[in-house]
Amino acid sequence: MSVTTEEELADAVSRNQDTIIIEGDLAKKTVRIKATGTVAWAVAIGSIGIVFYGVIATLGTGGAAAPVSGIAAVTASGAALSVLGTAATTAAISMAISVRSLSVLRKLRGNYKIVMESGNTVTLKRY
Numbered sequence: 353m354s355v356t357t358e359e360e361l362a363d364a365v366s367r368n369q370d371t372i373i374i375e376g377d378l379a380k381k382t383v384r385i386k387a388t389g390t391v392a393w394a395v396a397i398g399s400i401g402i403v404f405y406g407v408i409a410t411l412g413t414g415g416a417a418a419p420v421s422g423i424a425a426v427t428a429s430g431a432a433l434s435v436l437g438t439a440a441t442t443a444a445i446s447m448a449i450s451v452r453s454l455s456v457l458r459k460l461r462g463n464y465k466i467v468m469e470s471g472n473t474v475t476l477k478r479y
Contacts, residue, residue, distance in 0.1 A: 358446035362456045365447075365464070372464070372476040377439070379474040384440035385457070386466060392435045397457060399431035400441065404448045 354373040355361045361382065364372045374382050388396060432441040448454050460476075468475040 358443050359450040361460075362447040362451045365456050365460050366451050366453075368459075368463075368478060370478050374474045374476065376472055378443065379469075379472050381440045381443040382460075382474055382476075383466065383469065384436055385444055386461060386464075388435060393461065396432040396435040396441070396444075397454070399433075400444050400448065400457070401454055403432075403445055404454055407445075407449055408452060 353364050353369045353371065354375060355364055356374075356376045356378060358378065361372065361374060361378060432444070436444065444457055447456055447460070463478050464476040465479055466474055467477045
């Protein structure tokens with residue numbers, strides 16, 4: 353399965369696709385997420401989780417709560433920004449929000465390995 357957006361990648365990971373080909377800018381962001389060390393990832397996922405639950409709470413109120421814009425969400429995730437960088441942090445938050453679950457990020461990091469990386473294309477295999 354070939355993907356180019358965070359939503360498509362999150363959906364493919366959620367559905368346990370055996371092979372995922374990531375194209376475009378998302379490939380670099382995915383490599384950054386996958387390459388982050390365990391301790392640094394623990395810090396980043398904690399920060400991403402705070403933003404994620406804030407956005408989900410806002411969505412659950414039908415927008416009655418103060419909305420979190422994309423840039424505000426990224427800014428609020430300071431620890432993740434310092435570990436992953438802006439692009440990868442934004443991608444991670446978008447993936448989690450698109451499937452309404454942080455587990456998609458854990459599955460991406462824990463259940464998939466990069467088997468090929470070429471320019472703007474990365475191939476992941478589930479193991």
